Amino acid sequence: MLLVPHFRKLMVKYRIPPSLICKEVLVDEEFIQDFAEYGDAVFPHAFPGFIFRHVGGVAVDEGPMRKALASEYPHVSVPDVPPSQFPSAENLFVEAPPERVRDIVARGILLGFKRIYGVARESVIVDLTAEPGWKEYSALSALLQSFYKVEDAYRLPSDAFYPHPKGSMGGFVAEKVKEYSDVRGYYDFLKRIFRYKRKKLSSLGIDDPRRPMDVPPEDLFELYVTTTE
Structure with missing residues (x-):
């Protein structure tokens, strides 16, 4: 597992269960440092994996996301890792301000996650899809899904949603x-x-x-x- 210190701290701080951790998290330290000061920066992966705030974990394929990263962030080193090494994931871990959670969860539903977890009450991880009213989070998802192809949703540059x-x-x-x-x-x-x-x-x-x-x-x-x- 490729992890940077930022991510290790999150694992300890929020007691993230091992089952929620992606097997490969490809990151660039300079890329993370460059965006660490922006609290609302969310980085979606190029595959249905995990989205982390303040971490910047980026999994890259050979498609649009790699090109966008290379053009928008020339200082970022993009590793050459074949898509076959990326695990498919059913769970999404969300760390975001309350005002962002609804949109992020909706996006996760759009990408096909079975369970979406978030941090509540400081160190407690909750299953947002089991919380009362979670279906309301899927409103944006349904809207987007009716207009765009689902498979396009996770093949976007890293700052596509904000x-x-x-x-x-x-x-x-x-x-x-x-x-x-x-x-x-x-x-x-x-x-x-x-x-x-x-x-x-x-x-x-x-x-x-x-x-x-x-x-x-x-x-x-x-x-x-x-x-x-």
Whole structure:
């Protein structure tokens, strides 16, 4: 198991059961240090594995994620490890602020995790999928799944679900949203639109901002570009 000191501390601090640990966690120390100061940075893997906050564990395949990492983060050393060495995982361990948990759990459900665990009451790990009301977390998942292919959800650059902490993510997504045609642009689009452009949605005849699927795809892209210019 390839682990960095940050991850070892999390294992001890939260008493993470061995069954929740991915067999291979490929990381780059400089990459972790570069983003450690951003508390809301979440790094999804290129396969249905684990997502860690403040850890930056990255499993890389030969596809879009490797290229994106190489282009966006030229200082990151991407190991050459064949995808066959990556274990499939059924569990997701989440460490995130409360306001982020709902979206992360929804994303985990979208990726097909059977159980999603989170840290509660400091050192207690709970099964979020067993908590009352957990199905509400899947609202975003159902929305994304109805619009994009599920297999695209985990083949994204490492900061696909949240804007780049250094502020460059919006423009990048605006350029790539049509090319990727995946969760990347649409999720960021939802965040921006719902926060800043509710009047624009109303002008399109959408009274309930929780129903963006009523917007034609062409209007989605145009609205998204408007918010990033």
